[in-house]
Amino acid sequence: MSIYITGVGVISAIGLNVKENYQSLKDQKTGIKPLRFFPSEKEILAGEVKLSNEDLITQQNVTSPISRTSLLGLVAAKEAWNGNEHNTNIRTGLISATSVGGMDNTEKYYEQRLNKEKEDISLITTHDSGNTTERIASELGISGYINTISTACSSGANAIMLGARLMLQNKLDRVLVGGSDSFTNFTEKGFRSLMIYSDEWVKPFDNDRNGLNLGEGGGFILLENKKSLDITNNTPLACLAGWSNTADAYHQTASSPDGKGATLAVSKALKVANLKPADISYINAHGTGTPNNDLSESTALINVFGKDVPPFSSTKAYTGHTLAASGAIEAVYAVLALQNNVIYPNLNYSTPIADTQLVPETSWNDTNEVKTVLSNSFGFGGNNSTVIFKKVEDVH
Amino acid sequence: MYINACSTISHQNSFKNENWINELTLLNDESELITPNYKEFITPTALRRMSKIIKMSLACGKDCIEQSGIENPDAIIVGTGLGCLADTEKFLDNSLTIKGLIPPTSFIQSTHNTIAGQISLALKNHNYNVTHTQNSLSFEHALIDSILCLNEEDSNILVGSADEAIPLLGEIIDNLGFEKISKHMTSGASFFMLSNNKTNTSKAKLIDSYTVGLNNSDPKKVINEFLEQNNTSLNNIDLVLSNSFGSINISEIEELFNSTKVTPVEQYTGYHLTNAAFSMHLATETLNQDSTIKRILIYNTLNNSNIGFTLLQSLEA
């Protein structure tokens, strides 16, 4: 059974929709800048979505309180949903991913509490991650299977994978899958406490990389089976071919030096997709720019692909690390890569990592056909996920 | 699918005590979480940093491993409504009050998947490891994922859920106008070993689990649809275990199930978003011990707009 992708939606630091994101990728224009909308004592480099909460609320015509995570998810989910209609013959679900949920509102509530101000109790009602997703579902009129995945930075990829598995087992015909995360003081201070937040522009896969820049945003893709396609008449943009999730079981935050979990994730996803390593046209790497991730991921790529690592790049230098949204945003980029036969440049790279000598793609490369894209997402707790996308062959 | 092990830490004497279902006591204001000596399950180096939710989960998880003899499950799947609240609050507080460098441990342990991640670390397990968080339906979603795994190529799944109460949560529930509930906001964890294989530790069969988020249909209709999908009807259900929020009148729930007996579970477990997992352990042990009961339906409407169903059957039926 094929799983068709018939809609994509994205909001990130490099654009408020798919078109703007694609243009920024092409223009090699980073969205990582000093924060504008988020109050901070000192200058923080981050991939901020260039719209305030107030603008998002007005634009989406929703009622407050609503978390920024919900708002960002809603923008991307609406774009991917693209005005599709509900139909009792198409069992439709929504799976979103988030790591912070409504933490942006929780911080405001907690600060009021600390300052002994009058607390706005309604702010805390958006805290739980399930609420983040329910707000998106309710705006889109989706009821039934509504779920949230929270596996830190691999959450988005895991939401996509779960959607595919539910469809393969005939539980759903159509499912909107993706994720969103807002920038928060909590996560920024968190990555600083781990000493992996860089105050310079992030340099994925560079020998002198010194940490990540956070980002924020949302990404969604609409998955449909043949039965659903026959009713909606939507045109498939790409297919979801393979997926896998594994545990590194090495350390609470760090990835293993031998890349065990990541190696397993990539290998298993290839197996599910029934593809050989040589079949992969492009790898959108997790590539956060932390010394640990990029080394471990490079080792895993060498473990699987040997001397013939396909062209690869990390797009985190454009968007910042959008945590739970990253796997979903990068899934949209993967679909765009397949549609346009393009491999994205890895910005800010100059020197290969000494131990692995892997060189990422550094220019906008549209010379070869892109048939398949492999996308990695790795998270805290040793959570490793790989998703593989391919061109639509024929609809059957 | 067989339930080959179950383990619960709750306000009942449920841990490592098969007879607990016959010793149920109603929760009162003095009830406390009954916890084991965690040192028997967790190494001292790991234990020293762990919050309650992690300790409960790891102890229940390891107990399931011990009961079933399955040392390396094919997947570890966890549901949690609010995740690691104690560490989240601690880091939130630190991040807003400490100028300069903040201790990282509570940040690391604030993510929802710390629970499943710590279990994988303790078991050195490299398999599928996913955390579901859909408020009152988090456990059911973990179960549904487990059923998918068992229908794929997996044979044994460690699945469970956990939630922890912190004083701030009680205060918030109070301020939201649920004074009676806030006293009984509890912590709890339940884990299970689900398997395609019947073994000498099998206690009951899991037939199905199903969720309806943002329900807009008549609950009666949704109940019948779920039972029909599983080729059964209310006449065949011997007991309904219900999870609801304090404001609901039990007679409203009883009315939905005709003459089938309904037992509200929150009177034993208190309120946390994954207390349907406690119901599943209670149901499993009841089916295992009481030969007059063949089928139990768990009906979870802890959050009024969301419905969770879990259907269990005795080994003989």
Next chain:
Amino acid sequence: MEKLKRELKEQIIELLNLEDIKVSDIGDDTALFGESLGLDSIDALELIVLMENGYGIELANPEEGKDIFATINSMADYISKNKK
């Protein structure tokens, strides 16, 4: 120096929740990381916070911690040389 060493042992036990460890269990030359005390890289980050908040010493690169936090002796030595 002896006072500083004792203070460090107490701080480490409290900060890292080493419940079953007493000050007398930690020798001045006991390796803090690895087998004996079982500290790991998360503890190293906690010790960096201790250095900054307790002694005013900033370590920009966690890698530096490896040598500094090897033993109580090496920690005390570094603190006495760099304390502000």
